[in-house]
Every structure is written in structure tokens, then in C-alpha cells.
Amino acid sequence: MNSTFKKMTMSVALMAVATGIAAAQTYRAEIPFAFQVGGKVMAPGNYAVRISSQHAIVTLANVDAKDTAMIMANNRERTGKETAGAPPALTFECGVGRCALSRLRTGVSDTLMFARPKGGTETAAATEIRLVKLNGD
Numbered sequence: 001m002n003s004t005f006k007k008m009t010m011s012v013a014l015m016a017v018a019t020g021i022a023a024a025q026t027y028r029a030e031i032p033f034a035f036q037v038g039g040k041v042m043a044p045g046n047y048a049v050r051i052s053s054q055h056a057i058v059t060l061a062n063v064d065a066k067d068t069a070m071i072m073a074n075n076r077e078r079t080g081k082e083t084a085g086a087p088p089a090l091t092f093e094c095g096v097g098r099c100a101l102s103r104l105r106t107g108v109s110d111t112l113m114f115a116r117p118k119g120g121t122e123t124a125a126a127t128e129i130r131l132v133k134l135n136g137d
Helices: 002-018
Strands: 024-031 035-037 040-042 045-052 057-062 067-072 075-078 089-095 098-105 110-113 125-130
Touching: 024 125, 040 067
Parallel strands: 035 098
Antiparallel strands: 024 045, 035 040, 045 057, 057 067, 075 110, 089 098, 089 125, 098 110
């Protein structure tokens, strides 16, 4: 069942990319540490972050290492008044020896939540990386 779910998730993601995501936004982020996203370990570096708000799909492309990961949000929270208007940002939960992408504040009206990797230890700290919007989107 897990394999079927992964195949369906990737199929949905690929269809969204192939059809040309209308409501996509592209940002830049400098992530100074290795992290896990969608079961994949990504190296530190300069990232292009593409958000499809229509399908809640996020693509992280490491510009330096030429490596890409795609992940679909498993939950979406409405942004509260206290964070309304706050700049877009990635939040990583870090434990002993690992960090994982846990949420993405879109800077509009919601926050995308991502599943935690299995087998991780409890979160020791959370790190927020601000996103810089690229021109042309």
C-alpha cells in the first residue's frame, strides 16, 4: 500500500508539473545545512523553491548540486492574525544529527505542513529560513 501511495503521489505531482502550474510562485533560499525532504537527504546550498498553491506541491532545487526534490503537503493550515503578512519561510525541525522540512509559510494565507520522516528522534530545535521572491513570477 505504501508503494501504491508513493506512485499515486508522484503521478499527481508529475501531472501538475506537466500541465503547467498556473498558480506557482518561485523563491530563493540559502539553506546552510543538510536536511530531509520527502525521504531524500538534500545538501546545503542555494535553492530555488517553487510552490504550487493549487496542488500544495513544493519543488526544492539545489542550484549548486543540481539536485531536486518534490514533496506534497499532507495538511494545510490557515494563517492566523499573528502571522498574517509575515514573509514566506521554510521551517525545519532539527534533532540529533538531522533536520527535516516540516512546514512552509506561503506568505499569503496559509501554511503547508509536511510529514516527518520515520525513525527520527524528538525535535530539539526549529529553524526558519526566509524565502526571497524571484522576479518574473
